[in-house]
Amino acid sequence: MAAISGDIDPSCAICGAPPFPECPHESQRLELALDQAQQRWEKMRSIRSWVLNHARDQIITTFHHLRTTRYHAHLAYLQTLPCFTLYHRFNGAPPIHPTQLQVLHAQIQQANGVFRQGVDEDWRRSCLRYPEVLDYYFELVGVELPGEEEVEVRDPRFGGVEKLG
Template sequence: MRPGTLARLPGPPELTVDPDCAICHLPPNANCGCEANAMVAAVKEAESRVMKPEYRKVREWARHRAQDYVLQYFGLLSERRKQDYRARVAELTDNARRYYGALPHPSDMRAAHEQLRRGINEDWKASVTRYPEVLDYFFSLVKVRYPSDSDPRVRDPPLSAMNGIVRRSGR
């Protein structure tokens, strides 16, 4: 050591103290799992409080749009069926007038009507069975945005105990 300089004495060793479990008070080496279970429960509760209303809104939004789409799709298909039916009835009527000078036979009209009914049922089934595909599409349009980790609201949330500590420490 040079004259006029103070020797640095070693300070106390750095202490590392792990806290006991905040729930059951067992020592840290007991690995009780209470705190992990409490965190899982807290996440579920927060999710229920915050996200359930949002899930409900998204579900209703997607459901309404899917329902509207399926009904429009069915309307398009069924209108084509009705046009085919009207054309068939016109053909039956023209043929009956031309060849017999009368109205079409009731059994021919019933057959045309039954064909329309079967077709409408097929169109409805084709429309309704598209719900999974249509719902997937509308749900896929919903986007959840997260703020970046550098966002001040994430770095220094206004949760009283630490409010402003991050700003003051310059982290």
């Protein structure tokens, strides 16, 4: 009879397979449990929503600035078009030659298209900055780990009952 050692390795807690070769179930299940515990943790929830809200506000504010700048440039360009002031003053029906009006219409339409494309591009670029902006706000969150010698760490109590083991 072989000698029995006290520190034998247990079988997989999930599938019951022998300890060697090690199967992935326990570490997968632990990873899942850790994720679930993190989701239950109130502090993590408030950190996530704090970071998300600030990042979103920041992205949207930046986008609004870009859009305003682009809109002013758009208006400035429209004002350089021949007869645009007249067109504006007569609410789109200026007393000018129909051919001239047609040309002006086409120019305005084209400029509006360029403006819209520019706004889409500003928004797309703003959204691409999310990773950087999220990192920034996460970095602002102070996280302090307890010392290893603190009693709650050295001698934890769970559920108000006797300590484990």
